[in-house]
Amino acid sequence: MSAPAAEPSTDTTDWTASGLERGRGGDGGSARVPGQVHSLSPSRASDFKTCPLLYRLRSIDRLPERPSPDAVRGTVVHAVLERLYDLPAAERTLGAAVSLVGPQWQRLLELEPTLAELFGADPADPADPDHPDRADESAWLDSARALVEGYFTLEDPQRLEPAERECLVETELDDGLRLRGYVDRLDVTPTGDIRVVDYKTGGAPREAFEAKALFQMKFYALVLWRSRGVIPRMLRLIYLKDRDTLTYTPDEDELRRFERTLQAIWVAITRAMLTEDFRPSPGALCAWCDHQALCPAFGGTPPPYPHPEQDAEAPATAPPTTPV
Template sequence: MSTTTGTEPADAARPTSLSPSRASDFMQCPLLYRFRVIDKLPEKPSAAATRGTLVHAVLERLFDDPAVERTAPRARAMVPGQWDRLLESRPELTELFAEDSEGERLGRWLSEAEELVERWFSLEDPTRLEPAERELFVETELESGLRLRGIIDRVDVAPTGEVRIVDYKTGKAPRPEYAEGALFQMKFYALVVWRLKAVVPRRLQLVYLGSGDVLTYDPVVADLERVERKLLALWDAIKEATETGEWRPRPTKLCGWCDHQAHCPEFGGTPPVYPLTITPRNPAP
């Protein structure tokens, strides 16, 4: 891969922290991590991801209303307004429906978002919930110096002080053999909360609106210690790749969804010139 020498560009970015999304990127494909974190290559907005953002916004803001008003019709009615707010903050999302002059695709897309919102009411009862936190940004620094950060969809705290971390997913629940991968993000959050508050969350809960499933897991300290060791090993690998410039692609079925095939050697592409100064490895004796 291309290398550079001399002074790094002012906008060159060396990784300084780890989030669940970026950790998953590196585990999926180190080169994808580089494209997103180091090169900051642009990506086209995705209809599915944007729908997820819209649904999350509705479920977050529904709790602004009194409990008695948190109904399915009320939540469905919030979708168009939240879509308008999203467009105001991210005008680039208009390109998702640029060729939809009649508005048919947008209408179906909004209806799908409304259906996901309504399905949530069959899984949880918001009239009986008073979240302690919504869209909570959390950050902590481990003894190693690794900084972890992320945004938790919802934190519930029982009268007895027990903590439940809840995350909404607009897709379908994974098959049992893939459940561990799905829980990685939640265990990451649990680790951050544990290190910040010295409290192990009582329950981790994934709410899959696409299939109407709820996946729960009750972590223990040993779980979180294992996650911490995994993240430290992952961070060591990221630091080594940052210093050497060796970000290897890892082809999988997910490559078909990647925006960066034009820059990927697996598809005949060439990565951008590496913007960071490379530290050569010591030759073997």
């Protein structure tokens, strides 16, 4: 597979209607109370690997981030593909899927009216047809429909019957670390083989960055193995923009190594929480970060470290280092 690199995105908030209803903020985490961290999700683990300060501001301080048109479009498309499989197989046509885009966007606006500000609309009246930026919203909706059309070039939904959609998967490792996240789709064969499917609305990664793209999928594979006793037969990323796929077959040895990697990440997070020391790690993604004003690398100062009445699920003393 070869494709151009996608523009990085640091917005991991789940703006879909189902995500807002759950209040999960896109990471499958616990209630969003500043200072409390009870589990590790693939997005938060990736945050810490990218920049410990970013992890702190998102997971501990719980600072809000501006939704971007790209991120909101992506989650609208996710909602469309989830709802598509509510229809009988014979009715899962391209026309039916495209017709869901507008209603899912309106449903999202009902749950979070401020998203109308993405197009300059008045949140009190997001459906105002005379607003001067309506054309921008129309083009944005057309681009969402194009992504849905891209899906139909990669799979035939009339021939698929997903076992689960937008499902929470979670497990607790032997050291007490809880892993959890939401999977777009699980397919299960009559013989019990599992395929994990994740939709991506950004561009497919270059070959050199495929391992980073698969981090999330290996996370899900590990959780499913530990919680259900079955290693998924296939991990499949579907890139709707480039109309491409990336597939991978994990094995037990690799998942054991990946488990040790996650445990090592959690050890580092725990130590950072104990010392209240989350240092920035400047890099290319900083250009898309909402928190530059609070980052010492850009002359900013982080907010005071939050101290809730009940602290995170971390031991009173630093745990021993877990080898990777």
